[in-house]
Amino acid sequence: MAERRNGMEMVAEKAIELLIRICGISAIVFVFGIFFFVFREGAPALAKIDLGEFLTGGKWIPTSHQPRYGVGALIVGTLSVTAVAMAIAVPFGLGAAVFVSEFCGRRTRETLKIVIELLAAIPSVVWGFIGLSVMSPLLIHGFHVPVGVNLFNGAILLALMSVPIMVSIGEDALKAVPDSYREAALALGATRWQTVWRVLVPAARNGLLAAVLLGVGRAIGETMAVLMATGHSIRIPETLFDPVCTLTATIAAELGETSKGSTHYQVLFLIGVLLFSITFVVNLAADLVVKGIRKR
Amino acid sequence: MFTATPQVRRKARTEAAARTFFALMAAAMVVPLLAIVGYVVYRGWPVLSWTFLTTNPTHGGTQGGIWSALVGTIYVVFLSLAISAPIGVLAAVYLNEYAKDTWFTRVVNLAVVNLAGVPSIVHGLFGVGAFVYFLNVNGGKKSILAAALTLAVMTLPVIVASTKEALASVPVAFREACWNVGATRWQTIRRIVLPNSISGILTGVILQVSRTAGETAPVMLTGVTTWKMIEQTGLFLYHPITDQCMALSMHLYYIQTQASGAPKALPFAIAAVLIGAVLVVNAASIAVRVALRSRRKW
Numbered sequence: 001m002a003e004r005r006n007g008m009e010m011v012a013e014k015a016i017e018l019l020i021r022i023c024g025i026s027a028i029v030f031v032f033g034i035f036f037f038v039f040r041e042g043a044p045a046l047a048k049i050d051l052g053e054f055l056t057g058g059k060w061i062p063t064s065h066q067p068r069y070g071v072g073a074l075i076v077g078t079l080s081v082t083a084v085a086m087a088i089a090v091p092f093g094l095g096a097a098v099f100v101s102e103f104c105g106r107r108t109r110e111t112l113k114i115v116i117e118l119l120a121a122i123p124s125v126v127w128g129f130i131g132l133s134v135m136s137p138l139l140i141h142g143f144h145v146p147v148g149v150n151l152f153n154g155a156i157l158l159a160l161m162s163v164p165i166m167v168s169i170g171e172d173a174l175k176a177v178p179d180s181y182r183e184a185a186l187a188l189g190a191t192r193w194q195t196v197w198r199v200l201v202p203a204a205r206n207g208l209l210a211a212v213l214l215g216v217g218r219a220i221g222e223t224m225a226v227l228m229a230t231g232h233s234i235r236i237p238e239t240l241f242d243p244v245c246t247l248t249a250t251i252a253a254e255l256g257e258t259s260k261g262s263t264h265y266q267v268l269f270l271i272g273v274l275l276f277s278i279t280f281v282v283n284l285a286a287d288l289v290v291k292g293i294r295k296r
Numbered sequence: 297m298f299t300a301t302p303q304v305r306r307k308a309r310t311e312a313a314a315r316t317f318f319a320l321m322a323a324a325m326v327v328p329l330l331a332i333v334g335y336v337v338y339r340g341w342p343v344l345s346w347t348f349l350t351t352n353p354t355h356g357g358t359q360g361g362i363w364s365a366l367v368g369t370i371y372v373v374f375l376s377l378a379i380s381a382p383i384g385v386l387a388a389v390y391l392n393e394y395a396k397d398t399w400f401t402r403v404v405n406l407a408v409v410n411l412a413g414v415p416s417i418v419h420g421l422f423g424v425g426a427f428v429y430f431l432n433v434n435g436g437k438k439s440i441l442a443a444a445l446t447l448a449v450m451t452l453p454v455i456v457a458s459t460k461e462a463l464a465s466v467p468v469a470f471r472e473a474c475w476n477v478g479a480t481r482w483q484t485i486r487r488i489v490l491p492n493s494i495s496g497i498l499t500g501v502i503l504q505v506s507r508t509a510g511e512t513a514p515v516m517l518t519g520v521t522t523w524k525m526i527e528q529t530g531l532f533l534y535h536p537i538t539d540q541c542m543a544l545s546m547h548l549y550y551i552q553t554q555a556s557g558a559p560k561a562l563p564f565a566i567a568a569v570l571i572g573a574v575l576v577v578n579a580a581s582i583a584v585r586v587a588l589r590s591r592r593k594w
Contacts (some may be wrong), residue, residue: 010314012482013480014572015480017394017482019386019394020365020386020387020389020390020394020581021390021394023382023383023384023386023387023389023390024386024394024395024404025404026383026387026399026452027387027404027407027408027411027452027453027456028403028404028407028581029358030407030411030449030452031407031411032417033412033422033426033449034411034414034422034449037421037430038418038421038422038423038425039426040425041421041424041425041429055359070378084404086313092321092574095317095318095321095322096318096321096322096324098318098321099318099319099321099322100322101312102318103318103319104322105313105321112326114545114578114582115325115326116325118329118574118575118578118579119325119329119508121506121507121574121577121578122329122510122519122571122574122585123509123511123512123545123570123574124416124510124511124512124513125460125510125512125545125548125549125570126336126510126548126570126571127353127529128549129548129549129552129563129567130332130336130550130567132553133552133563133564134332134335134336152462160325160329160455163325164325167325172448173484177445191307191308191310191311192311192314192315193311193313193314193315194307196314204399206436214413216317218411219420221414221415221416221417222415223415223416223417223512223513224512224513224545224549227513228552228553243419248415248417248513251420252417252420252513252517253423253426254518255420255517256516258519260429260436266502268421269421269425272417272418272421275415275417275418276414276415276418277491279413279414279415279418280413280414283409283410283412283413284406285405285411286413287409287410
């Protein structure tokens with residue numbers, strides 16, 4: 001049949017197939033491209049600084065005469081903000097996912113989904129601005145702390161920012177549990193709460209875990225909100241209301257002031273490589289967990 | 297006759313408590329959102345006006361309107377989507393319609409998933425390394441083109457993912473019917489698959505408009521400047537796309553954290569415009585979805 005088509009058509013068909021194939025392959029090219037170009041700019045620093053000190057050193061003094069490039073405090077900053085944010089976001093995000101998927105009517109669900117979509121779409125710089133101009137005075141008055149831009153402020157913003165992704169992925173996971181499970185629970189006389197707690201949550205365990213992991217990935221990578229709301233002070237936080245500094249915020253704040261090829265510039269790219277690797281692992285884990293569900 | 301035993305009553309109480317508890321969890325997201333949006337608009341209201349939108353900022357951005365920043369955002373957003381939308385849609389067509397389930401396809405899929413999770417600031421660094429310095433778009437300086445390319449790479453995986461989902465929702469029977477009457481793969485895609493999935497594809501692309509419009513970290517490293525004096529008005533403020541531009545998101549950051557002497561209401565007004573833009577774009581995507589879904593034939 002194909003032989004009977006005229007030549008031009010066949011050529012056009014092949015050309016389009018080739019174009020589509022190239023576009024598909026471009027995705028891989030970009031992933032390697034990102035790693036390659038970020039690493040290319042950062043790699044020369046590896047010869048100038050000690051990798052052990054870079055990863056664990058607590059001193060980040062890039063602009064002095066004897067610069068020190070230890071990102072230990074920044075890693076602690078990123079982890080502490082993310083951890084506090086997740087402590088807030090995980091119960092609320094998964095709770096809201098359960099509500100949307102199991103407890104509410106169709107109309108409420110559609111409305112909530114639109115609100116969640118909107119929550120997800122608010123730009124991070126607007127969240128950062130809200131942290132500075134709304135949350136900060138609230139925290140100062142509410143908790144009687146001297147500085148309103150701190151770990152807790154940033155964590156609340158990150159929680160609000162990562163809840164939408166948890167709700168939508170978590171809801172998908174609950175929806176993926178076959179209805180026969182719900183019917184079986186109902187037939188045994190279980191209430192809806194019992195069904196959720198004893199049947200659905202265990203059955204959707206992996207999907208819920210993936211939802212949390214994607215939320216974590218989002219929180220680690222967030223830049224503008226934490227740059228504006230955490231106080232950007234490089235030290236290891238001791239209380240919930242200490243200002244901190246994160247890996248992302250340091251790159252955003254300092255890259256503009258460095259010159260290409262300086263050690264400071266290269267080290268900031270190394271931080272980028274570090275961030276890329278962390279989020280790569282987190283996302284890969286989430287992807288594998290989701291794949292695990294599909295297989296069952 | 298059914299009588300409630302203590303056990304049944306206890307179950308009913310737990311049920312009601314659980315329901316209320318989860319409803320409160322959901323409300324805990326909706327209430328702050330509405331409160332924040334309401335407060336930002338309320339504080340920005342005195343400054344917001346048509347003139348505010350359409351006049352250029354003056355005095356280092358602390359006076360006047362936001363026109364040149366708005367135009368800069370429009371430039372970057374549309375240029376980036378003009379690049380990423382066609383590539384993303386075609387890549388999704390490849391993954392969903394052509395690719396067989398081989399290790400190679402799995403690697404591409406994995407790459408797409410991971411590309412979506414790369415932090416925006418790392419995309420910014422990539423943009424600096426690849427477009428500002430390596431491609432040298434503007435002699436080692438920031439440019440609109442570099443920013444747009446960076447955002448294009450950033451939005452690509454999301455467009456691929458949403459398009460793939462839209463394509464997958466077209467029943468396989470449609471394709472089979474088309475192949476049976478002798479259509480080639482591409483004819484099937486162009487005449488049957490794409491028209492039937494266009495609402496999902498468009499929704500995905502439109503949602504990226506609001507995402508790119510709000511991005512700050514990647515564009516501030518690759519193409520957006522904090523302040524640029526622009527005299528002329530109109531839509532063509534930035535002539536060569538190798539120029540640097542202002543952008544709304546960056547303008548908000550700059551006014552709030554670095555510029556001094558700006559009226560208190562100004563950043564609230566800029567934030568309100570950004571939130572408003574997001575609202576309009578999301579509403580548009582919902583409208584497209586609803587309008588095109590009613591044309592569905594299955």
